[in-house]
C-alpha cells in the first residue's frame with residue numbers, strides 16, 4: 642500500500658464504496674455506452690487468478706480498456722503500454738467510465754477527464770488517476786490491488802507503473 646494512512650479518500654475506502662455500486666460496469670455495458678474510438682470497446686475483463694492482493698490478467702491482445710468490477714481495476718493497453726488503474730476517481734471516489742468521445746476516461750460526478758494513460762485533463766480532480774503496481778509475468782500481467790501510486794505525492798513510482806510491450 643502507498644505510504645500513507647487510509648483516509649476516507651484512500652483506495653481501500655474507495656473499494657468499499659465501489660463495492661456498493663458494483664453494477665457499474667454491467668450498467669455501462671448494458672446501456673451500450675459508445676465504445677472508445679481510440680481503443681475499441683470498453684469490455685469486462687476477468688482475472689486469471691487472485692492470490693492475496695495480486696490479481697493476474699491476460700495481456701490484452703490489442704489496444705482497449707477493460708473493467709474488472711470485482712477487483713475494482715481498470716486495465717488499459719494503449720500504444721504498446723499496459724496500465725492498471727484504480728476504478729475510482731481520485732477526487733471523490735466515483736467510478737470512472739470510458740469517455741464516449743474516445744479520448745480517455747471521465748467522471749460523471751464533477752466531470753473530470755483523464756487520458757488513457759491516466760493523466761488528468763480537466764475537471765475538479767487535482768491529480769492524475771491512481772496507478773496500481775503492475776508487473777509482467779510471461780503472458781500475464783500481475784496487478785497488486787493494494788499498492789497504488791498517487792501522481793502528486795509519488796510521481797516517480799506513478800510514472801514507472803507501466804508495462805512496455
Ligand code: FES
Pocket residue numbers: 730731732733734735748749750751752753764765766
Ligand atoms: S468525484 Fe470525480 S471529479 Fe469529483
